[in-house]
Amino acid sequence: MAPTAPPILDFSPFYGTDGAAKAKLVQQVRESCEYNGFFQITGHRIPRELQVRVMDAAKRFFALPLEEKMAIDKNLNSFNRGYELLRSQMLEVGTAPELKEGLYIGEEIGADHPYYINGRLNSGPNQWPATVPDAQEFRETSMEYYHAVYELAKDVLAVLALTLDVEESFFDPLTEGGVATMRMLHYPSQPKDEDEKLNRGIGAHTDFGCITLLLQDEVDGLQVLDAPSGQWLDVQPVLGAYVVNLGDLMMRMANDRYKSNIHRVINKSGRERYSIPFFFSGNPDHVCKCLPNCCKAGEQPKYPPITVEDMVRGAYKQSYGRAEAYKKELAEKAKAHKIEAASATAMVS
Template sequence: MLTPSAPPILDFSPFYGGDSEAKAKLVDKVRECCLYNGFFQITGHHVPLELQHRVMECSKRFFNLPVEEKLLIDKNTNDFNRGYELLRSQMLEAGTGPELKEGLYIGEEIGRDHPYYLQKKLNSGPNQWPQTVPDKEEFQKTTMEYYHAVFELAKDVLGVVALTLGVESSYFEPLTDGAVATMRYLHYPAQPKDEDEKLNRGIGAHTDFGCITLLLQDDVEGLQVLDVPTGQWLDVKPVPGAYVVNLGDLFMRMANDKYKSNIHRVINKSGKERYSIPFFFSGNPDYTCECLPNCREPGEEAKYQPITVQDMVTASYKESYGRAEKYKHDLAKKSLGETPAMTAIKA
């Protein structure tokens, strides 16, 4: 009988050291996780705990602002996914309500004269910084210091994943060179315990769009990962200093479905406000994603046609935000006495 267990906590430090046996054990454990559900937690990385604390405080300072001040940097005023996102703007799980979270989208500073901006590459443009947040200069400095630290960690994680495939740790350098990533400050308001959790989830059940995600949690629980063989939802308990790491749809596609991009969700029934900072690493927008080495049996065909990072992730964004807009449009029609075509909302 299968006994499900939450994603394991792995010591990542052997990746940086000279102990080849410890490094091989780390690679084996990561491979097992990638094959099973694509989720694990890591400690022993190079992102300082002190920096994690500072960036979490930045997040809280921003979300403490009045909503009208946060809306001064509304992400809907640009097409490159930077700025503030209101509660219930996204809907990742069909049949639920739009999600009970608000966010601030941040990425590399890409000026309006940069080729990525001029060519309308994925999530490429200047950040929208709040002007009324306390100590705004420190807010910007800490945010970008943290962004760059986790960007480097994402490259290290991909280095270990490359080793699990039997190739050099540098294999993904063409993907990570010139890569695009998006960081979000997320805030989940306290959710009354008697609310219908299907309609008031922090984030509905979904898989991530890109290559890998690194998530920093505060001390409030809520993240759950689906254990596919048993159908059980497993709590991913916060571990001080750790990152929850998971593979995204783009990586699973490259791995010919051998490595998993698994379903997860957030339901904040703690009675407390929850804060988290996910870092979504997509890759170089022009990188062509094809079947990876050692992900096919002899004679087996690749399941997917080649696709660029740009095309894959852009299509996923459009689907999730379009779903939320349709849901709200149908509710508006219902309030006018019309019958919304709720069955038309697709996964």
């Protein structure tokens, strides 16, 4: 069978009363999860008008001068909120740190919230830009959108439960008190002849958490690996649609029955690209273990149980650690080169 890009599925039967149409949707999602863990959905309940507003908000933020964005640098806090500079993350070994900048937003967690007090995963107050035009509207739109996509994530998880032949409410304990991160991302334009291995928007990787819901602008660049053929397939932007993909936690719980697939972003369009992924991790204390119907009787699951917090924190540490190690290596090489050049000059003189 020839490799095909992730299918575009009409999600509206989930909200309707047509049992046959809903069963068809469940089967389509099941097939997508078993093949490469990616699909797009239309027919959801998020208004197009809200998508337009939040994408406009993202563009207003990234248009700010660097020093104004750096005022909310996420490295100034321990809860992963705020601005992330270009080249901060490195998801693929052997490539340069990634050519993207981002703004990390989550649920508003006050200083009196148990998650903040106990230093839980990605939990704290949002770091809002003070100088972005229409600052109050920026905050309100961002949070309105965050909550809308959180609800859609719960709907997608309900369908995933049905694909695994468990109750629609099976993932409710995972979503109750769940942690999620919304990122506004900006990919600067790249020359078409640039070395894509050194200058990728995002290197080849899998996502860490349970599911991701991605809103793209009209500029392409997202690619998904078709494992059987080894080909990279373009995921073309579809107006108003969400690209849905499974993360490593979902693959673990499904005991590899479902795929957390490798994907990347290479922006060779010659244009700036904006996207807003929503990474749903889940309740930090939720123990993710092999799901019913995903392990044969008498067999041991492939993965031991792990909490959401432990899984996601470990993955963050690896990806950001690679970027820092790469930068350190470059600095050491530059220093050695300067020493060699100085020695050569001294010998000549």
